[in-house]
Amino acid sequence: MNDQAQNNIISTKNLSVSFPLGKTFFGPKLFVKAVSNITLDIPRGSFFGLVGESGSGKTTFGRALLKAAPVSNGHVEYHDEEVSYNLNDITKEELKDYRKRMQLIFQDPYAALSPRMTVRDILAEPIELMGLTSSREETDEKVREIAAKCRLNLEHLRRFPHAFSGGQRQRISIARALISNPKFIVADESVAALDVSIQADVLNLLKSMQKEMGLTYLFISHDLSVIAHICDQVAVMYLGQLVETAPTHELFAGPKHPYTKALLSAIPSLDPDDDSKAQRLEGEIPSPASPPPGCKFHTRCPFATDICKKDEPQLDYLSVTHTVACHHWKDLETSNT
Ligand SMILES: Nc1ncnc2c1ncn2[C@@H]1O[C@H](COP(=O)(O)OP(=O)(O)O)[C@@H](O)[C@H]1O
Ligand SMILES: [Mg+2]
Known part of the structure; x- marks a missing residue:
C-alpha cells in the first residue's frame, strides 16, 4: 500500500453490486x-x-x-x-468494530426514529448496544454531550x-449516528x-460536526445544488x-461529461439573462435490468x-482528482458545447 492509499478512508476497486431478479422459466437467472x-x-x-438521478x-x-449489499465483484x-x-x-469481530467506525444517516427522519422511545433512549441505544x-x-453523560x-x-x-419538527428530528438522527464517535458517515x-429553509440548518450542523469530530462524509444527493x-x-x-x-469547484466551473453538464444546467440560474448552454435532459433513465450497450448514457445524449x-x-x-468517462469529451471542449 502506498502513502496515497493511506490518505483515503475508503477505496473501492471495480466494485459491482447485482440484485437477483428471479429466474425466467427457460432462460438464465436475471x-x-x-x-x-x-x-x-x-x-x-x-x-x-455522490450525485445522480433516482435509480442510478x-x-x-x-x-x-x-x-x-450483495457485492458481485471488486x-x-x-x-x-x-x-x-x-x-x-x-472477520466477524472486525466487522463489529468496523460498524462502530461508520454510520448511516437516512433520508427520512420520520421513519428512522422509533415513535415509542424517548429521545434520551434513542440516543443511548447505539452506545448501549455497542457496549x-x-x-x-x-x-x-454521553447523551447530554452529543445532544x-x-x-x-x-x-x-x-x-x-x-413532538419534533422534521429539522429537529434530523438533528436527533445525526446525534444518534455520531454518539458512538464514528469516523465515516454515509x-x-x-x-x-x-x-429548503431547514436544509441549510442541517447542512451547517453536519459541517460543524465534521470539524469538531474529524469526520469523513459520503454525502449522497440527487440535487447538485445541495452538493455545491x-x-x-x-x-x-x-x-x-x-x-x-x-x-x-472544478466540476461546476468546467464540467466535461454531457450528463454532468445536463445536471448542472437543470439548476435554476440566479442570473435572469443566462439562457446559455441549457441542455435539457430528455427521457427516463433506462432500467438497470436491461441497460443499453456501449456508453450507458448514449440513449439520452445529444452528442x-x-x-x-x-x-x-x-x-x-x-x-x-478529475476523471471523465466519455468518448467525446475532448471534441466537446474544442467545439465549446
Ligand atoms: N434490494 C433490491 N433488490 C432489487 N433491486 C434493487 C434493490 N435495491 C435497489 N435496487 C435497484 O437498483 C437500482 C439502483 O437503486 P438505488 O441504489 O436505490 O438508486 P438511487 O439511490 O440512486 O436512487 C434501482 O434500479 C433499484 O430498483
Ligand atoms: Mg437512494
Whole structure:
C-alpha cells in the first residue's frame, strides 16, 4: 500500500453490486446491476458528494461500503488512523468494530426514529448496544454531550420523536449516528425530505460536526445544488457507473461529461439573462435490468455517435482528482458545447 492509499478512508476497486431478479422459466437467472465497476477513493477528512438521478445506484453504493449489499465483484478497503480492513475478507469481530467506525444517516427522519422511545433512549441505544459505556451515568453523560453538540436541549431528551419538527428530528438522527464517535458517515439524501429553509440548518450542523469530530462524509444527493454548497469533491453516477469525478469547484466551473453538464444546467440560474448552454435532459433513465450497450448514457445524449452505441468509454484522467468517462469529451471542449 502506498502513502496515497493511506490518505483515503475508503477505496473501492471495480466494485459491482447485482440484485437477483428471479429466474425466467427457460432462460438464465436475471440480475439488476445496480452498481457497475466503480473505482473510487474517498480522501480522509473530505465531504465527498455522490450525485445522480433516482435509480442510478447511489444508495446501493453507500450500502456496499457498509457491507450491506450483495457485492458481485471488486472490493472495498477502509483505512483510518488506527485500522485497515478489506471488506471482502473481514472477520466477524472486525466487522463489529468496523460498524462502530461508520454510520448511516437516512433520508427520512420520520421513519428512522422509533415513535415509542424517548429521545434520551434513542440516543443511548447505539452506545448501549455497542457496549461503549459501563454505567447509566456514563451513558447519560454521553447523551447530554452529543445532544448539546447537535443543539438539542435537556428538555428535549424526555420527549418522544412526534413532538419534533422534521429539522429537529434530523438533528436527533445525526446525534444518534455520531454518539458512538464514528469516523465515516454515509449521509443518504439526509436533507431531501426537509424544507429548503431547514436544509441549510442541517447542512451547517453536519459541517460543524465534521470539524469538531474529524469526520469523513459520503454525502449522497440527487440535487447538485445541495452538493455545491457543502461538498469538496463530487462523483457523478449514471445507471450504476461513474461518469465524472472532480473537486466541486472544478466540476461546476468546467464540467466535461454531457450528463454532468445536463445536471448542472437543470439548476435554476440566479442570473435572469443566462439562457446559455441549457441542455435539457430528455427521457427516463433506462432500467438497470436491461441497460443499453456501449456508453450507458448514449440513449439520452445529444452528442452520441456510433462508437457510443457500441463501446463502453473508459475513465480518462484529466488530473489525479478529475476523471471523465466519455468518448467525446475532448471534441466537446474544442467545439465549446
Ligand atoms: N434490494 C433490491 N433488490 C432489487 N433491486 C434493487 C434493490 N435495491 C435497489 N435496487 C435497484 O437498483 C437500482 C439502483 O437503486 P438505488 O441504489 O436505490 O438508486 P438511487 O439511490 O440512486 O436512487 C434501482 O434500479 C433499484 O430498483
Ligand atoms: Mg437512494
